[in-house]
Amino acid sequence: MADVTYDGATRIYPGTEIAAVDSLDLDIADGEFLVLVGPSGSGKSTALRMLAGLEFIDGGSVSIGGRDVTLTPPQDRDIAMVFQNYALYPNMTVAANMGFALKQRGIEKEERARRVREAAKVLDLEEYLDRKPKNLSGGQRQRVAMGRAIVREPQVFLMDEPLSNLDAKLRVQTRTELAELQARLGVTTVYVTHDQVEAMTMGHRVAVLRDGKLQQVARPRDLYSTPANRFVAGFIGSPAMNLIDVDPGNGPLQLGTAPITGAPASGTAVGTVGVRPEHLRLGSTGINGRVTVIEELGSQAFVHVAIEHEGRDEVLVVRDEGETDIQRNDNVQVGILGPCHLFGTDGERIDQ
Amino acid sequence: MTAATADRAKLLAKRNRLEAWKRRLPLLPALLFTIVVTQVPFVLSLWYSFTEWRINPPSPRTFIGVDNYTGLVSNSFFRDAAFTTIFMTVASVLLSLLLGTGLALLLDRDFFGRGLARTLLITPFLIMPVVAGLVWKTQMFNSSFGVLNWILETLGFDSIEFVSRWPAGSIIVVLVWQWMPFMMLIVLAGLQGQDPSVLEAARVDGASSFSIFGQITLPQLRPYLELGTLLGTIYLIQVFDHVEVITGGGPGSTNIPYFVFQRSIGGGWRFGEASAFSIVVVVASIVIANLGLRVLSNLLEGEAP
Numbered sequence: 001m002a003d004v005t006y007d008g009a010t011r012i013y014p015g016t017e018i019a020a021v022d023s024l025d026l027d028i029a030d031g032e033f034l035v036l037v038g039p040s041g042s043g044k045s046t047a048l049r050m051l052a053g054l055e056f057i058d059g060g061s062v063s064i065g066g067r068d069v070t071l072t073p074p075q076d077r078d079i080a081m082v083f084q085n086y087a088l089y090p091n092m093t094v095a096a097n098m099g100f101a102l103k104q105r106g107i108e109k110e111e112r113a114r115r116v117r118e119a120a121k122v123l124d125l126e127e128y129l130d131r132k133p134k135n136l137s138g139g140q141r142q143r144v145a146m147g148r149a150i151v152r153e154p155q156v157f158l159m160d161e162p163l164s165n166l167d168a169k170l171r172v173q174t175r176t177e178l179a180e181l182q183a184r185l186g187v188t189t190v191y192v193t194h195d196q197v198e199a200m201t202m203g204h205r206v207a208v209l210r211d212g213k214l215q216q217v218a219r220p221r222d223l224y225s226t227p228a229n230r231f232v233a234g235f236i237g238s239p240a241m242n243l244i245d246v247d248p249g250n251g252p253l254q255l256g257t258a259p260i261t262g263a264p265a266s267g268t269a270v271g272t273v274g275v276r277p278e279h280l281r282l283g284s285t286g287i288n289g290r291v292t293v294i295e296e297l298g299s300q301a302f303v304h305v306a307i308e309h310e311g312r313d314e315v316l317v318v319r320d321e322g323e324t325d326i327q328r329n330d331n332v333q334v335g336i337l338g339p340c341h342l343f344g345t346d347g348e349r350i351d352q
Numbered sequence: 353m354t355a356a357t358a359d360r361a362k363l364l365a366k367r368n369r370l371e372a373w374k375r376r377l378p379l380l381p382a383l384l385f386t387i388v389v390t391q392v393p394f395v396l397s398l399w400y401s402f403t404e405w406r407i408n409p410p411s412p413r414t415f416i417g418v419d420n421y422t423g424l425v426s427n428s429f430f431r432d433a434a435f436t437t438i439f440m441t442v443a444s445v446l447l448s449l450l451l452g453t454g455l456a457l458l459l460d461r462d463f464f465g466r467g468l469a470r471t472l473l474i475t476p477f478l479i480m481p482v483v484a485g486l487v488w489k490t491q492m493f494n495s496s497f498g499v500l501n502w503i504l505e506t507l508g509f510d511s512i513e514f515v516s517r518w519p520a521g522s523i524i525v526v527l528v529w530q531w532m533p534f535m536m537l538i539v540l541a542g543l544q545g546q547d548p549s550v551l552e553a554a555r556v557d558g559a560s561s562f563s564i565f566g567q568i569t570l571p572q573l574r575p576y577l578e579l580g581t582l583l584g585t586i587y588l589i590q591v592f593d594h595v596e597v598i599t600g601g602g603p604g605s606t607n608i609p610y611f612v613f614q615r616s617i618g619g620g621w622r623f624g625e626a627s628a629f630s631i632v633v634v635v636a637s638i639v640i641a642n643l644g645l646r647v648l649s650n651l652l653e654g655e656a657p
Contacts, residue, residue: 087552089553090572148557
């Protein structure tokens with residue numbers, strides 16, 4: 001077990017000008033579950049592969065447990081990786097797959113078998129040990145890939161979207177199992193996903209990347225309540241935060257016709273106002289609008305309301321609790337309940 | 353009502369038959385041609401193999417049953433030819449497979465000019481067998497103006513008449529040169545079909561390049577290596593051109609196809625006996641081809657046999 005540090009780590013793919021990962025600074029504590037999240041092409045997988053040693057590091061350094069591993073080949077880094085497509089060895093049985101790394105280290109056959117059995121027990125794989133990967137279901141393959149990692153008792157687990165090939169129900173179930181397993185083993189884990197729900201539910205801390213640049217690292221709750229910039233605000237949360245551009249030089253801050261309380265602490269010009277759907281409410285006072293779409297989820301409904309804002313048409317998504325008898329094309333009033341997030345014209349958060 | 357449905361069914365059946373013939377008709381000439389040029393001669397050969405039939409001196413064809421086949425067993429020339437066939441086939445298949453795999457591993461890496469290198473490496477396979485044999489005999493092996501002897505002499509060694517010293521060996525060299533690209537292409541397909549993340553997983557798991565090759569790559573290549581072996585064997589078991597051009601059946605280089613030629617139109621004029629020889633080769637080829645097809649279908653099903 002060990003801590004992990006990225007220190008200005010940069011990766012520029014040959015033949016490209018722009019860095020896939022641009023001077024990433026990140027400290028991951030011993031035993032922490034850190035999730036790297038971002039849209040596709042954000043460099044999250046590249047960052048993980050740099051830690052694994054599968055990607056050359058063009059600048060900066062990466063260290064594991066205080067040891068600089070920037071130039072260390074993957075086999076000497078004492079890490080275990082779970083791949084998106086599991087990358088099981090097709091010619092080997094489940095037991096051989098899980099014992100492969102131990103065999104490479106020259107560990108005795110009996111010891112190997114014992115540790116494989118132990119891991120198989122943890123993952124409910126005991127009856128499949130003699131099967132080949134092609135005779136397993138997707139969920140079982142995923143568990144074998146996990147087993148291959150935990151058998152090694154490595155310093156760090158690296159997981160590259162390990163749940164994205166599972167169906168929705170199994171994914172939710174495996175998500176909790178995985179988080180629980182990690183907590184029990186206490187091994188430092190770096191987990192890559194494009195799914196912000198996965199990131200929020202599993203990570204002790206979440207690092208949001210965009211275009212190879214780190215946007216924010218924070219605990220899930222902080223990420224949700226105080227996004228560092230417009231991108232994080234829009235990326236984290238489902239449905240997304242309502243982000244409405246405002247004209248900086250337009251007098252008092254307003255959303256439609258409703259005034260926004262809490263002026264910027266500094267004199268910075270506000271470029272965007274953000275407000276989460278649960279901080280809006282349909283009522284008898286507020287901004288006039290017309291319902292365009294109702295997303296009924298049973299316990300709650302998300303109502304899309306078209307409003308007029310600074311002479312433009314904008315849509316606000318409003319969370320409506322419980323059963324609603326609102327119909328499409330109804331005229332409604334949207335009230336602002338909770339805090340608004342303010343972002344400058346450069347997209348950075350403005351503290352209030 | 354029932355009469356109408358019956359009529360309708362009849363009409364439908366008629367239309368289906370018509371449709372089927374629309375597809376069969378254009379294929380018929382090709383099918384007939386194939387039967388005439390392959391199956392009819394085969395049946396005739398089968399018939400000849402049960403007869404005693406000499407042309408020089410001309411004598412009437414007489415039915416002798418399986419005497420030609422029983423005679424094969426005690427015929428030492430046939431035994432020698434059979435041994436030469438086995439030796440030549442096994443040696444050239446294994447060597448071309450080994451070298452082809454080596455080249456495929458090199459070509460699997462990314463380097464400048466890979467496309468050109470690949471094209472150049474494939475060319476020996478595209479050359480006609482007779483031309484390949486002639487080029488090697490006259491320009492490589494030849495003791496007075498062959499390239500190999502020029503190298504030997506330049507290095508200060510005596511020149512060697514390769515073909516007369518190692519007749520079978522010389523043929524094997526040319527066969528390997530021609531078949532190596534074929535093996536290379538098959539193995540390369542296998543290598544490029546590998547999941548790169550499996551190799552990465554093995555590296556993360558602490559395997560050296562050597563053990564990745566031995567424990568991951570080679571087992572995955574197995575169906576491809578088997579396919580190469582079987583296809584190569586089917587072709588190389590019936591090699592004729594190289595033998596004719598390079599040694600003309602010189603000592604220890606007469607394989608069964610060449611032996612069949614010698615015993616029939618090549619001067620022996622004993623067509624009955626020669627037919628029996630060729631039937632044996634055909635049967636052996638069919639057995640091997642069947643094994644080959646089984647491997648091929650396994651490969652297409654995506655299952656290692």
